[in-house]
Each structure stands twice: as structure tokens, then as C-alpha cells.
Amino acid sequence: MRAVWIFAILGLGVVLLAIRRPKSQASMDGPEPDVSERVNIDSFPYEFGRNLSNDTCPYCGIQFAKPPIRSRKCPGCKNRVERVSVGGGQKALVTMAESEKYWAARAAEFSRRMRENNLRLFQNTKERARYIGSRAYIWQSAGDSSVCAICAQNNGKTFSWNQAPEHGHAGTCDACTEGYCRCWCEVIFSD
Ligand SMILES: [Zn+2]
Numbered sequence: 164m165r166a167v168w169i170f171a172i173l174g175l176g177v178v179l180l181a182i183r184r185p186k187s188q189a190s191m192d193g194p195e196p197d198v199s200e201r202v203n204i205d206s207f208p209y210e211f212g213r214n215l216s217n218d219t220c221p222y223c224g225i226q227f228a229k230p231p232i233r234s235r236k237c238p239g240c241k242n243r244v245e246r247v248s249v250g251g252g253q254k255a256l257v258t259m260a261e262s263e264k265y266w267a268a269r270a271a272e273f274s275r276r277m278r279e280n281n282l283r284l285f286q287n288t289k290e291r292a293r294y295i296g297s298r299a300y301i302w303q304s305a306g307d308s309s310v311c312a313i314c315a316q317n318n319g320k321t322f323s324w325n326q327a328p329e330h331g332h333a334g335t336c337d338a339c340t341e342g343y344c345r346c347w348c349e350v351i352f353s354d
Pocket residue numbers: 220221222223224225237238239240241242
């Protein structure tokens with residue numbers, strides 16, 4: 164009977180610890196963030212516009228005894244065949260032209276999702292920072308050679324949460340050549 168009580172008290176302790184554990188940066192109080200910095204592209208929907216197969220050549224239609232794992236020359240027509248993910252855990256053999264279009268569309272979709280995510284992230288950071296009395300932030304760039312000219316110019320400078328510079332706030336710059344901005348806001352408490 165005593166053992167049961169000891170286990171019950173230990174169990175309660177674990178539950179309380181789990182409840183008390185901070186969900187994110189402990190220093191940032193206020194509204195809870197509803198954003199993730201990770202963008203998942205696994206479920207990317209793409210229409211090839213034809214019936215796909217995982218074991219026949221997309222050029223000449225011969226069946227592979229052993230389908231390629233990634234890319235391979237067709238033993239029949241000698242064209243290069245590529246194997247791509249088509250969603251739902253399915254793979255398909257496609258032509259090089261189809262593969263190029265697919266990867267371009269996938270990259271564009273990834274950039275679009277990153278921009279969307281970054282905008283939410285910025286708005287959330289702004290909301291939480293203002294809640295704890297911040298009026299401005301320092302623009303921090305990724306600091307590598309891919310940073311665009313606008314972001315490089317804004318790097319290290321102070322911006323008001325309420326006044327966006329010409330190409331947008333840190334993390335939402337619309338001039339980034341990569342398709343999305345990788346900069347972030349360092350929250351400060353004096354402007
Ligand atoms: Zn072939």
C-alpha cells in the first residue's frame with residue numbers, strides 16, 4: 164500500500180514537471196507562437212499529366228527487370244530515366260525533361276511555403292516582442308555569400324516593428340534571389 168502512494172507521488176511529480184517545462188524560448192513571454200521554422204515538402208502535389216509507372220521506360224515503354232534507384236540509362240532506347248517521389252510514398256520513372264520541370268516546381272513550392280512561414284514567424288515575433296515592451300529589432304542576415312544586396316545592406320541596422328523598409332522586414336525581404344529571406348530579428352528594448 165505504501166509503495167502505491169510512493170508511485171502515485173512520483174507520477175504526479177513527473178506530470179507537474181512536464182506541465183512546467185517551457186515550450187519555447189523562456190525569455191520570450193506573451194502570446195504562444197503558432198509557427199514552425201521547418202517547412203515540409205514531402206507531400207508536394209505535382210501533376211505529371213500522364214499515367215506513371217515505377218518499372219517501365221517513360222520513353223520507349225520497355226519494362227525494367229530492375230528499376231533504377233535514382234537515375235539510369237534505359238537499356239532499350241539509351242535515354243536517361245529518373246526516379247522521383249510522386250507523393251503518398253510512391254515513386255515513378257520519368258523523362259529528364261519531366262524531372263527538370265518537377266524539381267523546378269518543387270523548388271518554387273518550397274520557396275512559397277518558406278515565404279508564407281517566414282511571414283507568420285515575423286508577425287509572431289513582432290507580436291510577442293511588442294507584448295514585452297520592445298519597439299525595434301536589429302536585422303540579422305545569414306552572413307554568407309547568398310545574402311541579397313538589400314539584406315546585406317540592412318544587416319546590423321535597427322528597424323522599428325511598425326515601419327517596414329522598402330523590401331520588407333527581416334525574414335520577409337522580397338528581393339532575395341533564393342526565393343525567400345533567411346534573415347531574422349534580434350529583439351531589442353531601446354531604439
Ligand atoms: Zn527506353
